[in-house]
Amino acid sequence: MARSFDAIIIGAGQAGPSLAGRLTAAGMTVALVERQFLGGTCVNTGCMPTKTLVASARVAHQARRAADYGVVLSGSIGIDFPRVMARAHKVTETSRGNLERWIGGMERMTLLRGHARFEQPNVLRVGDETITAPRIFINVGGRANVPDMPGVGDIDYLTNTSILQLDTLPQHLAVIGGSYIGLEFAQMFRRFGSEVTIVEREPRLIAREDEDVCDTMRAILEAEGINVRTNANCIAFARHTDSIAVKVDCTSGAPEIMASHVLLAVGRRPNTDDLGLDKAGVNMDKRGYITVDDTLATNVPGIWAMGDCNRRGAFTHTAYNDFEIIAANLLDGDHRSLSSRILGYALYTDPPLGRVGMTDAQARASGKPLLISKRPMSRVGRAVERDETQGFMKVVADANTHRILGAAILGISGDEAIHGILDLMNADQPYETLKWAVPIHPTVSELLPTLVGDLKPG
Numbered sequence: 001m002a003r004s005f006d007a008i009i010i011g012a013g014q015a016g017p018s019l020a021g022r023l024t025a026a027g028m029t030v031a032l033v034e035r036q037f038l039g040g041t042c043v044n045t046g047c048m049p050t051k052t053l054v055a056s057a058r059v060a061h062q063a064r065r066a067a068d069y070g071v072v073l074s075g076s077i078g079i080d081f082p083r084v085m086a087r088a089h090k091v092t093e094t095s096r097g098n099l100e101r102w103i104g105g106m107e108r109m110t111l112l113r114g115h116a117r118f119e120q121p122n123v124l125r126v127g128d129e130t131i132t133a134p135r136i137f138i139n140v141g142g143r144a145n146v147p148d149m150p151g152v153g154d155i156d157y158l159t160n161t162s163i164l165q166l167d168t169l170p171q172h173l174a175v176i177g178g179s180y181i182g183l184e185f186a187q188m189f190r191r192f193g194s195e196v197t198i199v200e201r202e203p204r205l206i207a208r209e210d211e212d213v214c215d216t217m218r219a220i221l222e223a224e225g226i227n228v229r230t231n232a233n234c235i236a237f238a239r240h241t242d243s244i245a246v247k248v249d250c251t252s253g254a255p256e257i258m259a260s261h262v263l264l265a266v267g268r269r270p271n272t273d274d275l276g277l278d279k280a281g282v283n284m285d286k287r288g289y290i291t292v293d294d295t296l297a298t299n300v301p302g303i304w305a306m307g308d309c310n311r312r313g314a315f316t317h318t319a320y321n322d323f324e325i326i327a328a329n330l331l332d333g334d335h336r337s338l339s340s341r342i343l344g345y346a347l348y349t350d351p352p353l354g355r356v357g358m359t360d361a362q363a364r365a366s367g368k369p370l371l372i373s374k375r376p377m378s379r380v381g382r383a384v385e386r387d388e389t390q391g392f393m394k395v396v397a398d399a400n401t402h403r404i405l406g407a408a409i410l411g412i413s414g415d416e417a418i419h420g421i422l423d424l425m426n427a428d429q430p431y432e433t434l435k436w437a438v439p440i441h442p443t444v445s446e447l448l449p450t451l452v453g454d455l456k457p458g
Contacts, residue, residue, distance in 0.1 A: 013040025354418030357406030
């Protein structure tokens with residue numbers, strides 16, 4: 001006979017434990033099922049370990065530039081790579097341990113270790129046990145996509161997960177994919193001392209962004225000695241005795257590069273292919289993402305999907321907001337929805353890219369009359385003082401409503417400064433509200449009033 005709970009949560013990623021905390025506090029009995037590590041992608045293979053590595057790489061980069069600031073360092077700058085990796089692992093282990101203690105302290109909580117599969121819409125099997133609940137929340141996340149490129153099965157490739165287990169620094173790292181994950185790893189390993197080549201099929205890096213963002217990002221990376229190969233339309237691999245041949249078909253450059261390691265950073269796929277969703281009758285799209293409505297509910301009553309597996313946001317903060325929407329609607333009598341979410345995100349290269357709302361291209365495609373403003377980071381006092389003036393900030397607004405439609409800050413502290421615009425958009429205020437703000441000097445954010453004050457038809 002199946003063991004009964006008030007709610008079952010499949011997956012202990014960003015949204016799952018938080019929802020468990022709200023449900024148990026409301027008096028419900030909850031089963032949280034996790035087949036591997038608590039914390040999901042963010043804690044184990046995503047944000048926390050990778051941003052720890054980004055921080056180490058930035059220190060190395062700054063140390064090499066010490067003389068530019070009048071600081072004299074004796075001897076050469078070295079990288080203790082095992083120690084760098086150990087630091088990242090410690091951050092993950094600490095966070096995972098804290099999460100374990102938090103979950104363990106929840107009343108009415110049962111943590112089940114194992115793989116959950118649906119047998120019926122309200123019944124799951126976990127190992128030898130069956131469990132049932134009238135409310136089931138799917139929070140299974142995603143994993144690296146491994147496309148069927150010629151020769152990929154003949155080589156030992158890395159993903160964002162396995163690269164974190166390296167104990168020696170790659171001599172030459174070929175990064176297949178020029179988007180967010182690929183660019184972060186490319187820059188950090190270049191700063192650690194590896195030769196790095198980025199191979200991207202599209203004509204430009206991070207192709208979803210505006211052309212000026214892509215071009216500036218490429219210039220930043222190439223200035224650090226990273227090789228960038230775009231228009232690579234025929235990527236293939238071949239094993240050699242002590243290296244891997246990466247074949248590319250680009251508009252210029254050698255048709256083949258030799259690498260010691262290959263990182264596949266060509267997108268993600270949801271962990272939905274072995275959940276038995278067909279037995280539950282839950283609809284998915286052709287890529288395996290669970291279809292949800294504006295409140296995260298699936299087509300099956302009593303089943304919701306949160307986080308990366310629903311294709312409504314691929315970030316830790318959107319997964320957490322999924323939890324907030326569900327909890328507000330179920331427990332607080334609220335009426336929250338995905339359509340009210342204004343998406344912001346960041347690319348954690350150095351300098352970082354902070355983004356919110358529409359790109360310029362999307363804004364132009366909307367047909368709305370536009371106001372546009374753009375300023376180089378060289379006009380920002382904080383950037384000048386730190387001698388980090390790469391990049392720019394720009395904003396686009398609706399000329400009729402004076403509401404900001406989108407913004408990008410590619411430059412020092414761009415990931416933090418973008419929140420001034422994100423908050424204004426969430427408050428649904430005209431850009432003049434920000435224009436007449438009095439920001440603190442010297443900060444990156446202090447240029448935002450000037451930026452919106454210069455909005456002009458474009």
